[in-house]
Amino acid sequence: MTDFRADDPRPNSLEARDKASVVHGLTNLRRHMEAGPKVIESGRGVMVRDVEGKDYIEGMSGLWCISLGYGEKRLVKACSEQMEKLAYGHLTNGRSHPPVIELAEKLVSIAPMPTARVWFANSGSESADCAARLCWYYWNAAGKPERRKFLAHRKAYHGNTIASASLTGADYAHDQFNLPLDGFLHVRCPDFFDEGAPGETEADFTARLLRELEERILAEGPETIAAFFTEPILAAGGVIVPPEGYFEGLQAILRRYDILLVADEVVTAFGRTGEMFGSTTMGLSPDLLVCAKGLSSAYFPISALLINGRVFEAMLAQSDRLPLFGLTMTYSGHPVGAAVAREAIRIYEEDEIVERVRRLEPVFFDALRRRLGGIDVVGLIRGRGLLAGVRLVESRAPRRFFAPERRFGPAVAQAAERNGLFVRAIGDTIALCPPLIIDEREIGMLVERLGDAIETAARSL
Ligand SMILES: Cc1ncc(COP(=O)(O)O)c(C=O)c1O
The missing domain is CATH 3.40.640.10 (Type I PLP-dependent aspartate aminotransferase-like (Major domain))
Structure with a gap:
């Protein structure tokens, strides 16, 4: 059995201890031994912070779930x-x-x-x-x-x-x-x-x-x-x-x-x-x-x-x-x-959350369309309420999908993470499901960070 901690330059770090002990779902287990975990320590509102002190907009409400945000007393x-x-x-x-x-x-x-x-x-x-x-x-x-x-x-x-x-x-x-x-x-x-x-x-x-x-x-x-x-x-x-x-x-x-x-x-x-x-x-x-x-x-x-x-x-x-x-x-x-x-x-x-979602739906989708609509690899923006999918394509017309082995969606998600935003790549669709308590300013930040991530990933194609 490989001892992953023995090879790690920081064998007592949370990352090394995770690799030596935790099994992760929806994760390539072999790749995880190289990449290691992203360890999240705390959250407030729509933001989470990792153990290095970096902040992220939680654009997926975790796994589509923390609708009222973090720290709801x-x-x-x-x-x-x-x-x-x-x-x-x-x-x-x-x-x-x-x-x-x-x-x-x-x-x-x-x-x-x-x-x-x-x-x-x-x-x-x-x-x-x-x-x-x-x-x-x-x-x-x-x-x-x-x-x-x-x-x-x-x-x-x-x-x-x-x-x-x-x-x-x-x-x-x-x-x-x-x-x-x-x-x-x-x-x-x-x-x-x-x-x-x-x-x-x-x-x-x-x-x-x-x-x-x-x-x-x-x-x-x-x-x-x-x-x-x-x-x-x-x-x-x-x-x-x-x-x-x-x-x-x-x-x-x-x-x-x-x-x-x-x-x-x-x-x-x-x-x-x-x-x-x-x-x-x-x-x-x-x-x-x-x-x-x-x-x-x-x-x-x-x-x-x-x-x-x-x-x-x-x-x-x-x-x-x-x-x-x-x-x-x-x-x-x-x-x-x-x-x-x-x-x-x-x-x-x-807190009239349903009414809030109805009010924010056009703000969210207008911002997505405005910032992402002109990017060549954005094929479609779809969804309802505060649930959206951005379908990425190699070419819009004629429509051509990326070969799955290009892993373009995951590259966008990684670039977003570097920009301080968590999204989920489902193949080449980027899913967005922010906490329902998100406000207009935070929607603007989320969309801006995602737009930059898509452009960065597209430049490195
Ligand atoms: C539509 C749907 N059904 C069922 C499940 C399973 O729920 P759980 O992960 O709580 O078992 C999920 C989880 O993401 C889901 O999205």
Whole structure:
């Protein structure tokens, strides 16, 4: 086994100790042994500081999650007060506690679903996993146990547990992990920019996608399909906003074949798109809805799965046959997470965060278009609310994409980091998902630093 610390000129540095002890996700592990970690020590508002004392605008809210920014004292207080009062409680055998009741009630009152019940878990992946299991549970209760298959989009990200990674439409989540599981099927991504055929209009592309979807359902046998999972906007796929009319057509097909719809709002819920839920922005009426991240503004790991009346009635009916509802997790509905999430929603409401996002959306996109629109390698700027993707291309006309081995997107992200800005390169799309508390001056700084980074990376091509 290589001793990475022995070779390091600073063997006791945090960087060397990290390399010798920590395993990093979404990271090339071999390259990490050369490059080492970026160690972040503190954060305030939209800024984080590394151990060398350098400041960065956190243009990605960490992993699309710290929506209310760093150092939000109300969340710290909610957390410590709840820890003092009842540090742990669970929901098995009918036990409950006030924070979880209050949070569930609040979620039900704001959810874009007419009737809902709430199941809690600790991460988006777990809730997506539970959603898949509840779809099976539902169809078994409905006397249709053959409805076992799931549909999701290529490029979609639904998590990294076994079922949620199977739903995820990205090779990196499957390769060498023996995934996806059987029956987790992927259909074309509604990404007109990348997937549209030459000369095809957006409307034609949408019609083609819907035709392909229906053909796939018929080929698989509609009676074998349990549910379709989709994000309202495909965030980790490259901030892909499905075209006008796509979700309307998709939902009509799902209704025709009685297939459940699961909305994965792990990124889009709680104001990100300019509505409390992305389903409202994008016109989705889900049977099940998964949320996490912004739910507690990432101050505590908690996720929620909203279940509509139709599915809950079937779960209830199963309890007439089975001794108990068999889903459980030690930390499901953790009182500290529930108290922090309840306080976060209070802040979203009292500080009018949704209205703020609506007001800042044109400021953000106008600034992006003004600063980046003229750069040759910027092919498209897309998104909603305070969620954007900048699609980089080798040539705009005729449209030519960079070969993936050029790693142009990552070069831009690295240049941005040198400029004091964290963004995420998803292939050659630069994702932006700043904390929702960002102000106009900080938006200006973010966009300026990104523009400089793209120009620097383009000059070194
Ligand atoms: C849309 C979506 N669903 C699910 C997940 C998984 O959430 P978690 O990382 O909390 O398990 C993510 C994480 O980025 C996500 O973006």
